[in-house]
Amino acid sequence: MKLDPAIRDQVLATVPSLRAFAISLCGNIDRADDLVQETLLRALAHIDSFEPGTNMPAWLFTILRNLFRSEYRKRRREVEDAEGRYAETLKSHPEQTGRVEFEEFRAALAKLPADQREALILVGASGFSYDDAAAICGCAVGTIKSRVNRARTRLADLLAIDSVDDFGPDRATRAVLAGGGRN
């Protein structure tokens, strides 16, 4: 039995954002691509459980997140390391690193607790509704809202603090290095 090409195209169309989400979870591109691959295998093997007309991205994101979570439980330590390396991983794209501000943003994002970062990315970057994000994460809508709020507050906080350059000698040094030394 062949897959309906329309469904196949919906799956393909979701792959780019699935990768972006996977990278935000794994903090590692190779790992993210493995996770996406595993997600696609799983999804296509169970494509009958997808109801045509419903939200394909949300369905695939849910599968990916569940796979990631079960792996996370198995390899908790490894994943925690990965979270620590998140900022580093993101820095490895030279073409994206134009601005200090952008770097600061990435570093700040990496400091968020995983569940807050995930909620913020689903709502703020992937463009899911709070309802869809809640379904993907298997939690209440209120929980998602609260995580997104906390994530935003914490980011604003981290970024505000990082830009105050008269905060102390260490900050001042960093500001000088960031402003002049690294272009």
Next chain:
Amino acid sequence: MGQWGKDDAMKHRKSNLEPVAEPESQDPMARPATSTPHKEARLGREVQARIGQQLRAMYNDVVNQGVPQHLADLVRRLSENDHDQD
């Protein structure tokens, strides 16, 4: 870099983000570690907008890479004979 400055954030105290009521302890892990209502009130519209912008820029960077060939091939292959894989 002043966009992120505390002063700016203070000026734009008026927020268009509806302050979402804390749902009571649906998720104990989500308890605030450091944030306070005071800090939340400081989240201005401009700061929010910049966070959203940066977030999407970062995300879209990956999205714009499209579908890697090996994943495209995988989907096409599996959709040709979707049940005989195992």
